[in-house]
Amino acid sequence: MQHQIIAAIIVSSIAFFLVFVITPFLIKALEKRNSVVKDYHRKGGAMVARPGGPSLIVGILISGIVLYAFFPKTEIIAILTTTALAFFVGLVDDKKVMGGWFKPLALAATAIPILLLGVYDSDLSFPLFGDVKIPLLYLGVVVIMISITGNTINSIDVLNGVASGFMVIAGSALTISLIILQNYEVAIASLMLVFASLAFYKYHKFPSKIFPGDSGALTLGAMYGAIAIVGQVEVVAAIALGPAIINSFLFLSSMKRIVEHREIKAKPVSLTEDFKLKATSDKDASVTLVRLILAGGRPLTEKEIGYVIFRLTIFSGILAIITAFMMEISL
Amino acid sequence: MSGSSIFVFIFAMWILIIIGGGISVLILAPIEISGYSEFDLIISSAIKAVVSIGLVVAWIFILSKVKNWIFRSQLKV
Numbered sequence: 001m002q003h004q005i006i007a008a009i010i011v012s013s014i015a016f017f018l019v020f021v022i023t024p025f026l027i028k029a030l031e032k033r034n035s036v037v038k039d040y041h042r043k044g045g046a047m048v049a050r051p052g053g054p055s056l057i058v059g060i061l062i063s064g065i066v067l068y069a070f071f072p073k074t075e076i077i078a079i080l081t082t083t084a085l086a087f088f089v090g091l092v093d094d095k096k097v098m099g100g101w102f103k104p105l106a107l108a109a110t111a112i113p114i115l116l117l118g119v120y121d122s123d124l125s126f127p128l129f130g131d132v133k134i135p136l137l138y139l140g141v142v143v144i145m146i147s148i149t150g151n152t153i154n155s156i157d158v159l160n161g162v163a164s165g166f167m168v169i170a171g172s173a174l175t176i177s178l179i180i181l182q183n184y185e186v187a188i189a190s191l192m193l194v195f196a197s198l199a200f201y202k203y204h205k206f207p208s209k210i211f212p213g214d215s216g217a218l219t220l221g222a223m224y225g226a227i228a229i230v231g232q233v234e235v236v237a238a239i240a241l242g243p244a245i246i247n248s249f250l251f252l253s254s255m256k257r258i259v260e261h262r263e264i265k266a267k268p269v270s271l272t273e274d275f276k277l278k279a280t281s282d283k284d285a286s287v288t289l290v291r292l293i294l295a296g297g298r299p300l301t302e303k304e305i306g307y308v309i310f311r312l313t314i315f316s317g318i319l320a321i322i323t324a325f326m327m328e329i330s331l
Numbered sequence: 332m333s334g335s336s337i338f339v340f341i342f343a344m345w346i347l348i349i350i351g352g353g354i355s356v357l358i359l360a361p362i363e364i365s366g367y368s369e370f371d372l373i374i375s376s377a378i379k380a381v382v383s384i385g386l387v388v389a390w391i392f393i394l395s396k397v398k399n400w401i402f403r404s405q406l407k408v
Contacts, residue, residue: 042335132359136376137383239348242341247357292337292402315338319345326349 004184011063011188012195016210019059019199026055027210041159041302042207043275050141051094051213052200057087059196059226060223068190069071071185079121079189079226085110086150086222103154103218104147109147110222113227115139119230125270126235145234146225151193152244153221154214155251156309158290160300161205163212166244166313167197167220173240174224177324186231193223206303236323242316244308247289254287272299340401344394348382351390 030036030049064080083185089106114120122138123131134141150171157163171194178187196221212220228237238245249323266285268276276299279291293308294300300308359382364375 047408099356124355127349128358129353129356130360132356134359134376134379134383135372137380140380235348239345242344243337246340246344249332250398253398289337295402312337312341316341316345321342323345323349 001184003070004188007067008191009189011067011070012191014066015059015063015192016195016199018062019055019196020202022055022058023032023052023200023203023210026052030210037211039160039208041271041277043067043276046207048208048211051091051215052204053087053090053094053213053215053217053219054217056196056200056212056219058083059199060192060219063174063192063196065190067188071188074117075119075186075230076189078114078117079186079223079230082110082146082226083111083219083223084148085113087215087219089150090154090213090218093218094216103151103214107147107150107222108143108220109152111143111226112228114142114146114226116123121232123232124234125232125327127323128329130330141234142229145229146222148245148248149225149228149237149241150218150221152241152248153219153224155218155248156244157212158288159206159306159309161201162306162309163217163220164197164201164204165306165310167224168194168201169310169313169317170240170244170320171197171224173320174227174231174233174237176321177233177240180225180321180324181231181233181327183233186227190227190231193220193227206306211213216230222265231285233324236327238321239323240313240317242319242322243289243312250287250289250292271296276301277305337399340398341395343401347390347394347397351386355383355386358386 027049035050036047038045038048060083061080064076068076086107089103089110093103120138120142122135123133124138125131153163153167156166171190175187175190175194178190190222200212200216204212224237226235266282267280268285268288268291270280272278277290277294278299279294289309290305293305337402360380361390362375362382364371367374
């Protein structure tokens with residue numbers, strides 16, 4: 001156990017330190033190359049550097065290699081490979097505007113290392129009721145899981161600090177759940193994700209100095225999904241992602257098709273004169289988590305909405321941890 | 332509090348996941364096909380896949396109804 005604790009401290013420190021140190025250099029480099037986008041929700045429409053994915057992937061890969069040095073397990077290789085592939089998918093989407101189907105399909109392909117390395121258990125575990133054996137069907141679960149987690153994190157990345165802050169909370173719940181289920185090595189990989197996200201949050205929180213972009217959001221989401229599969233905590237992981245899943249569910253059920261946000265002309269929220277956000281009454285606009293938070297209430301600042309999302313994520317995280325305890329009980 | 336109905340929806344979704352998981356285990360686990368030698372696994376997996384898709388569709392349908400009920404005032408925005 002002492003070995004695991006030392007590894008956890010070293011690996012999470014490296015992940016945090018690298019992202020914390022590299023990100024300011026990345027911001028300067030991106031600003032120099034004019035790789036900036038307008039933050040429409042901010043007074044004066046500040047230009048913000050994008051994408052932040054490169055600093056996240058460097059922090060995650062280097063700390064992941066150190067984790068592999070402590071525990072040379074194929075599971076860690078699978079998590080890192082899938083994460084790196086998802087980063088490249090996001091980078092392509094950052095550089096070139098791709099269609100709505102590109103990300104789900106390309107992300108599905110990033111699950112191939114998990115399948116090839118065979119680091120999954122085809123028994124899907126449910127709380128209270130036990131396992132169900134789905135040997136061939138589980139291959140589909142692996143592919144869909146990475147695609148869903150990557151895209152849900154990407155779709156919640158609409159406000160300053162939300163994607164990275166969300167991942168700190170959901171990742172912490174996943175880490176605690178993995179510890180409860182005594183899957184310590186994968187729990188350390190999850191902790192690495194939490195600390196990389198935490199360091200990035202420092203620059204992503206309101207007012208953002210950098211946006212993660214697709215490369216950052218897909219890196220975080222795909223890594224989360226890979227950890228869920230390799231750690232055999234698929235159901236727990238899905239519960240911890242509650243607000244992001246609701247956001248995607250509301251969006252898809254209102255739009256009735258897979259479509260990129262940028263393709264939709266009608267806006268779900270609008271800005272007030274004092275730069276607060278309020279829900280629009282446009283029937284053609286998508287229903288999103290932010291629109292629901294604002295619907296029927298007073299306009300809120302971007303920071304206030306972020307905190308509401310974080311409270312929802314903490315609630316989901318608590319439910320996920322309760323679920324992890326329930327995994328140990330069989331009716 | 333802002334988003335209080337969303338807390339209710341998250342809780343409802345959690346309950347639906349627990350119940351849905353239980354139903355999946357009770358329905359899918361006993362499906363075992365034998366007598367087709369090397370095709371046993373493929374046939375039982377195909378049946379499980381069809382049943383699973385049906386369960387997921389039913390789950391999404393119920394979640395949609397729950398969503399409409401919980402957010403009936405907000406969805407009129």
